[in-house]
Amino acid sequence: MAQEDVFKKIVAHCKEYGFVFPSSEIYDGLGAVYDYGQMGVEMKNNIKSYWWQSMVLLHDNIVGIDSSIFMHPTIWKASGHVDAFNDPLIDNRDSKKRYRADVLIEDQIAKYDEKIEKEVAKARKRFGDSFDEAKYRATSQNVLEHAAKRDALHERYKKAMNDGDLDALKQIIIDEEIVCPISGTRNWTDVRQFNLMFSTEMGSTSDASMKIYLRPETAQGIFVNYLNVQKTGRMKIPFGIAQIGKAFRNEIVARQFIFRMREFEQMEMQFFIKPGTELDWFAKWKATRMKWHQALGFGADHYRFHDHDKLAHYANAATDIEFLMPFGFKEVEGIHSRTNFDLSQHEKYSGKSIKYFDPETNESYTPYVIETSIGVDRMFLSVMCASYEEQVLENNESRIVLHLPAALAPVKLGILPLVKKDGLPELAHKIHDSLRFHFNCQYDEKDSIGKRYRRQDAIGTPYCITIDHQSLENGTVTLRNRDSMQQERVRIDDLLNIIADKVTITSILKTL
Ligand code: ATP
Numbered sequence: 076m077a078q079e080d081v082f083k084k085i086v087a088h089c090k091e092y093g094f095v096f097p098s099s100e101i102y103d104g105l106g107a108v109y110d111y112g113q114m115g116v117e118m119k120n121n122i123k124s125y126w127w128q129s130m131v132l133l134h135d136n137i138v139g140i141d142s143s144i145f146m147h148p149t150i151w152k153a154s155g156h157v158d159a160f161n162d163p164l165i166d167n168r169d170s171k172k173r174y175r176a177d178v179l180i181e182d183q184i185a186k187y188d189e190k191i192e193k194e195v196a197k198a199r200k201r202f203g204d205s206f207d208e209a210k211y212r213a214t215s216q217n218v219l220e221h222a223a224k225r226d227a228l229h230e231r232y233k234k235a236m237n238d239g240d241l242d243a244l245k246q247i248i249i250d251e252e253i254v255c256p257i258s259g260t261r262n263w264t265d266v267r268q269f270n271l272m273f274s275t276e277m278g279s280t281s282d283a284s285m286k287i288y289l290r291p292e293t294a295q296g297i298f299v300n301y302l303n304v305q306k307t308g309r310m311k312i313p314f315g316i317a318q319i320g321k322a323f324r325n326e327i328v329a330r331q332f333i334f335r336m337r338e339f340e341q342m343e344m345q346f347f348i349k350p351g352t353e354l355d356w357f358a359k360w361k362a363t364r365m366k367w368h369q370a371l372g373f374g375a376d377h378y379r380f381h382d383h384d385k386l387a388h389y390a391n392a393a394t395d396i397e398f399l400m401p402f403g404f405k406e407v408e409g410i411h412s413r414t415n416f417d418l419s420q421h422e423k424y425s426g427k428s429i430k431y432f433d434p435e436t437n438e439s440y441t442p443y444v445i446e447t448s449i450g451v452d453r454m455f456l457s458v459m460c461a462s463y464e465e466q467v468l469e470n471n472e473s474r475i476v477l478h479l480p481a482a483l484a485p486v487k488l489g490i491l492p493l494v495k496k497d498g499l500p501e502l503a504h505k506i507h508d509s510l511r512f513h514f515n516c517q518y519d520e521k522d523s524i525g526k527r528y529r530r531q532d533a534i535g536t537p538y539c540i541t542i543d544h545q546s547l548e549n550g551t552v553t554l555r556n557r558d559s560m561q562q563e564r565v566r567i568d569d570l571l572n573i574i575a576d577k578v579t580i581t582s583i584l585k586t587l
Contacts, residue, residue, distance in 0.1 A: 084463070085463050094111070108338050119452075121484075123451060128580055130344050133584060136310065136314040136315060138314075139317045141319075141320065142318060150295050153420040153425075154298075160271050161271065162271060163175065163244055163268060164176065164266065164327045168260075170258035173328060174255070177244070187221045187225035194218050194221070198211050228247070231243070241268065242266070245263065271291060271325050274286050275288075297318055298417045300316070301347065301442075304316055315345060320341065322340070340452060342450075343449075344446070345413075347443075347444055351443075353443045354412070364449075371458070372480055377399045378398060381397050389417070393409065395409050395410075407449060412445055413446050414444070415442060417444065462477045462478045462535060476558070478557070479535035480583065482582055489540070490510075490517065491518075492520050493543040495520050510570065510574075519531075537578060546567070
């Protein structure tokens with residue numbers, strides 16, 4: 076099945092099983108805004124707990140905060156967002172569709188890579204076992220031509236972005252003959268800058284009101300509280316502040332479901348360090364964060380680092396952790412070495428010193444910062460995409476199963492009495508009442524047992540127990556594993572030990 080169709084199915088599945096709904100759906104929705112349903116909110120909370128606990132619980136020197144969405148407007152002036160939080164946009168006059176010029180060009184660069192991979196795949200087929208891939212990549216005329224074109228384009232793009240040269244971006248789109256995917260034409264407008272921040276008015280009278288912004292990132296709430304936390308928490312450098320919260324961006328192109336939303340949630344951690352140590356800490360956080368992702372068990376081949384060509388003016392290193400979505404490798408998390416830019420700017424604009432006095436060296440300095448910034452919703456989407464499978468079973472029946480990491484699954488255990496009589500529901504409720512304190516269980520007595528298993532598979536429930544007549548006699552139930560569909564008979568008294576060990580967030584935290 077084409078990856079595009081797989082993605083459509085995942086989106087439909089998210090709606091059908093109560094994970095994600097389009098916002099305001101009965102009013103035909105609102106562009107790039109989504110609501111999480113009864114299953115989605117559980118999984119989202121699990122993702123947030125996994126992140127929060129890995130930061131705050133596992134590190135003595137990381138603490139959390141929860142700052143407001145509304146902040147003093149000068150903060151956004153100081154941070155550079157008022158002047159420079161822009162994306163280059165371009166319109167196609169025929170389709171009237173709007174695009175990000177940088178994304179159009181990056182997609183074009185990816186096309187050259189796809190061409191190279193196709194050549195390599197063809198040659199692999201042709202030469203069979205004797206295929207020397209490295210040699211082929213280094214010598215094939217076609218591969219070298221595609222690579223040269225890609226590299227030249229890459230260089231041109233990098234320069235145009237670094238110079239903020241909008242005409243040069245448009246010229247690349249023309250020279251590369253990039254067409255609008257909807258109209259198929261090259262009838263483009265000029266490239267313009269577009270600021271992504273939403274604004275509103277605070278105050279009751281129009282003359283006394285103040286223009287304020289909905290925060291486009293949670294990080295600034297950390298920077299402006301840095302000294303409060305450092306002093307009241309008696310924190311010593313190096314230390315980190317973590318925060319989870321909503322962020323808002325008026326994205327130009329908002330497609331691809333919850334990948335790019337106008338209201339979304341971020342999990343950000345700013346790590347304050349001594350100047351000069353930033354590249355070591357940057358490398359450490361890269362490794363720590365990659366390990367966090369890979370601990371979910373989807374396989375290392377689903378991830379890669381993508382180092383930034385265009386560094387923000389304040390950054391001296393930046394990378395993205397990309398995840399293999401059905402529409403290619405895409406950013407889920409950014410890791411940035413932000414120097415002392417943000418803190419210095421807030422010192423300048425607020426007129427207040429936010430220097431750190433280092434008791435070990437007796438010096439005062441403005442700390443440098445390594446930031447790790449991940450979107451909850453993108454993380455959610457990556458987990459969904461990697462977990463979704465339409466499986467044909469041995470008996471030629473099929474099932475849709477979500478192979479969610481057990482710790483992230485919304486429901487951990489399905490509790491299913493075989494029949495609705497003979498005291499089986501009563502025993503099932505009793506088991507439910509004892510386990511509900513430990514993890515999320517779902518009781519279901521409706522329809523055949525097969526149908527009930529399918530419903531649990533579709534929401535990714537890692538375990539189901541069936542209570543049958545034997546359960547009444549000897550206190551055992553069958554425990555079914557979602558992925559293998561194997562069943563084993565276990566004692567009711569052992570259920571908590573068997574299951575809790577595998578489904579709690581602690582179970583993955585211990586592997587980090
Ligand atoms: P992109 O290049 O995709 O616009 P970005 O580089 O602007 O992303 P950052 O500013 O580094 O993103 O934000 C950190 C993280 O926040 C991203 O890695 C992503 O997971 C998440 N994020 C950013 N914008 C959105 C959005 N519009 N919708 C959902 N998540 C987002």
